[in-house]
Amino acid sequence: MKQVILAAHFPGVNNHTVWSDPASGSQIDFASFVHLARTAERGRFDFFFLADGQRLREQRGRIHDLDVVGRPDALTVLAALAAVTDRLGLAATINATFNEPYEIARKLATLDHLSGGRAGWNIVTSSDAFTGENFRRGGFLDHSQRYERAEEFLRTTRELWDSWVPEDLVADPVAGTFAAADAGAFTHHGAQFDIGGHFTVPRSPQRYPLTLQAGDSEEGREFAASTADAVFSRHSTLEAGQAFYRDVKSRLAGHGRSPDSLKILPGVTFALGDTDAEARENADHIRRQQVSPQTAILLLEQLWNRDLSSYDPDGPLPDIDPDVSEDSIIKGRARMHRDPLKTAAEWRALAEAKRLGIRDLIIEVTGRQSFIGSPARIAEEINEFVQADAADGFILVPHLTPTGLDGFVDRVVPLLQERGVFRTDYETTTLRGHLGLENDL
Amino acid sequence: MSAASLHLAVALDGAGWHPAAWRDPAAFPKDLFTAAYWAALVAEAERGLLDFVTIEDSLALQSTRHEGPDGRTDQVRGRFDALLVASRIAPLTGRIGLVPTVTTTHTEPFHIASGLATLDYVSGGRAGWRAQVSGRGAEAAHFGRRDIPGLRPESLDDPETVRLIHELFDEAADVVEVVRRLWDSWEDDAVIRDVPTGRFVDRDRLHYIDFEGSRFSVKGPSIVPRPPQGQPPVTALAHARVPYEFAARGADVVYVTPHDAEQARAIVEEVRGIGNDVLKIFADLVVYVGEDARERKARLDELDGAGHVSDAAIFTGTPGELADLILDWRRAGLEGFRLRPAVLPTDLGAITRRLVPELQRRGAFRSGYEAATLRGHLGLPRPAGRYAGSRR
Ligand SMILES: Cc1cc2nc3c(=O)[nH]c(=O)nc-3n(C[C@H](O)[C@H](O)[C@H](O)COP(=O)(O)O)c2cc1C
DSSP, X not given: OOOOEEEEEOOOSSTTSOXXXXXXXXXXXXXXXXXXXXXXXXXXXXXXXXXXXXXXXXXXTEEOOSSOXXXXXXXXXXXXXHHHOSSOEEEEEEESSSSXXXXXXXXXXXXXXXXXXXXXXXEEOOOOHHHHTTSTTOSOSOGGGHHHHHHHHHHHHHHHHTSSOGGGEEEETXXXXXXXXXTTEEEEEOSSOEEEEEOOSOOOTTSSOEEEEOOOSHHHHHHHHHHOSEXXXXXXXXXXXXXXXXXXXXXXXXXXXXXXXXXXXXXXXXXXXXXXXXXXXHHHHHHHHHSOHHHHHHHHXXXXXXXXXXXXXXXXXXXXXXXXXXXXXXXXXXXOOSOHXXXXXXXXXXXXXXXXXXXXXXXXXXXXXXXXXXXXXXXXXXXXXXXXTSOSEEEEOOSSTTTTTHHIIIIIHHHHHHXXXXXXXXXXXXXXXXXXXXXXO | OOGGGOXXXXXXXTTOSSTTGGGSTTOOGGGTTSHHHHHHHHHHHHHTXXXXXXXXXXXXXXXXXXXXXXXXXXXXXXXXXXXXXXXXXXXXXXXXXXXXXXXXXXXXXXXXXXXXXXXXXXXXXXXXXXXXXXXXXXHHHTXXXXXXXXXXXXXXXXXXXXXXXXXXXXXXXXXXXXXXXXXXXBOTTOEEEETTTTEEEOGGXXXXXXXXXXXXXXOOXXXXXXXXXXXXXXXXXXXXXXXXHHHHHXXXXXXXXXXXXXXXHHHHHHHHHTSOTTOEEEEEEEEEESTTHHHHHHHHHHHHTSOOOOSSXXXXXXXXXXXXXXXHHHTTTOOXXXXXXXXXXXXXXXXXXXXXXXXXXXXXXXXXXXXXXXXXXXXXXXXXXXXXXXXX
């Protein structure tokens, strides 16, 4: 039987994070990060995961103010978490556009040393000029070049990580040799980076920190198949998951890789209850908190691509059609709807048939929880998805900070362990080891 | 002389500041690349009630040559990212300030602001920053974005070198300005969690910084809420007029390198003359502390094949003699000292277990932490955000 991989996503910047609940704590105090990380480690999770965004989102030219805003620098907070955890992997999302390989390679190698081999990197490709306005270089990179830079960025960091071999660090005071003469020497001449010199961090425990990829286009999938250790995907239903899984795994052979060398990890949410009925009730309650009246209008605007602030959240959908011009009213987040006119027609038909106002419709059509039910049902479904090759495991996105994982760890993890599909204790010390990728290097 | 007003910091680097320190019998050369090594050093510094530790860094290998690597195998080469080391140590300590070195030349100001604000969160208000320009060509070649011909100490008067120094420090001043604006870009009470209106933040309390400089522009706001200290203290090492000006305009603490009390007086006068009354002036000192200080230095010099040279004055002597020197130089107007232990952990232990008690005996140093934040230790008030109250 396949073993389930589990990761914990610190809930962050999106409307899934319920900040209005009285149980919701700080999204920024270190204590919140410690709580979630220690809970994940108590549950023997593979890793802790942080998303990224380098500019506050805007809608209609104003900072989006309805969702959680603000997050710490990922690598810095993970270095601190390395001090309060022992085995849990620590993975940061870092974009390849507004960073430089030398600096990121150095930071990831440092984190890998400081955590004893637990560093992970979700390499993303955000390249919008909007985010670029926060950086020295401005927009600077065309959308079409995102993956070219990301691919060369990752290749370059691996060259830097290989610039010290283990024997280079001697530290023998009697012989008087600290390090080999050419330790850290590298040159890289490429289209994106033309650099050379010496790297300052000796070979780290994992040699290459675990690499995740998150991006769904043809180029994104090829990038993952050619080089990543895991994919953070958004295909979380059984059928969509299986289709994605087949597609990405079938690409591996073309890159000379075995199917097991790349793990597919959809991001999923969940709602627990003592019984399935209670869980459904909890799920509905969570959905209503996630979609406030104000959020309902904002989410509707994202499809209509127009100002709908004068509409009643409990009233009917607009008669006017979505604006399909290129100008997007949202900045800092991808437009999610490929064919807005068709989607609007579907939403209108659904609202009509079920007699739904705007808010209830939005609740119906956006972001369902992936797993809803009693602990037994959720454990069963997670295992079923993994055994049926819809995933190799999941990145869980709890809806509450920082206690959102407590119930899962206390009640679902033991059931997975009983089935023999999830570890009862850590068997290795490194993140690669947890995922069974150690020997692939 | 109030006990609390003398400030003491230590500068941590590798196995200590003597190039052969790693070969001292008391050193731990095999542990330099472990978290435990750094944790033990900082715990020892905190035991001595020091204001803060700085952690050295650079984006190139250590070298005896200014232009680039020297290929030497008999000295410590390689180091960690200082910000991450500081962050790794933060949860293991409770009071001491943590001041990593981060360059202003090659890193993005936006990332610097986020990283240091995060260090301030994970340490509960104990973060600081040693802002450092990178003038070495080797560092620039690691980034490939610009050519820096490299500053040679022997050609500091060349017009080309003078121009480059001005350029690097002007740019550093812009970076510090951007970082400070980003720290202020969230008002302290920007997170409102107002359920009736559905608003998590009050967007009127978030501010675009709209920095437009000659080298770069940054829009803002930060992605990290305003850090606990509001603004973590900014520190800089300075040896000459241009960096003095940079420090006086941008920093909260400047480290200077006098070689005697008289020079200290002259430097303090020059720095004060630039006009920043609240800037704290610390002297850097390399220290070998103990009855055997001279012999230890001589032994290490012999191992290294050269006498230890440094930009800062080198002290060898007993804890009592060091206390004398500190109190003597202090009369020149210095507020504190950043001691650079020649050998770790030997000279650090001598500072915390012998120098500090000696200073305490003389009523010149605190006998317990009186504050919980680095600003608190330094007697710096928490600043109001510059945008507070302004509305877009
Ligand atoms: C599940 C998932 C999570 C992502 N998380 C982030 C993130 O935290 N930060 C970010 O900048 N981009 C993130 N991305 C964006 C991707 O890196 C990429 O820029 C985007 O999906 C467009 O690439 P594509 O056309 O290949 O899908 C994420 C994408 C996916 C699918």
